[in-house]
Amino acid sequence: xxxxxxxxxxxxxxxxxxxxxxxxxxxxxxxxxxxxxxxxxxxxxxxxxxxxxxxxxxxxxxxxxxxxxxxxxxxxxxxxxxxxxxxxxxxxxxxxxxxxxxxxxxxxxxxxxxxx
Numbered sequence: 456x457x458x459x460x461x462x463x464x465x466x467x468x469x470x471x472x473x474x475x476x477x478x479x480x481x482x483x484x485x486x487x488x489x490x491x492x493x494x495x496x497x498x499x500x501x502x503x504x505x506x507x508x509x510x511x512x513x514x515x516x517x518x519x520x521x522x523x524x525x526x527x528x529x530x531x532x533x534x535x536x537x538x539x540x541x542x543x544x545x546x547x548x549x550x551x552x553x554x555x556x557x558x559x560x561x562x563x564x565x566x567x568x569x570x571x
Contacts, residue, residue, distance in 0.1 A: 479528030492559035522568035
């Protein structure tokens with residue numbers, strides 16, 4: 456049997472851009488992606504702390520070191536620049552493995568989105 460568990464989490468980053476007229480997705484600074492063990496095209500859940508909105512989308516790799524967190528396409532209507540969000544990905548894991556599985560969780564600086 457498999458269960459869905461949290462695989463990765465970027466806890467509380469600031470939205471730097473909302474681009475309504477883009478194909479879709481969330482653009483994330485590649486440094487944050489690496490630190491959280493996330494990859495381009497991975498499905499993620501976005502939780503907006505400011506307004507309670509929740510949505511699913513996929514990742515586009517952003518410029519390394521930029522601090523970029525940009526909601527694109529229709530997702531841009533669910534955030535405002537400056538909102539604080541949580542980005543979560545999940546994985547299907549064997550039930551026994553899930554008991555000891557450790558997710559990658561990072562806590563960037565919420566003002567700069569940096570790892571410092």
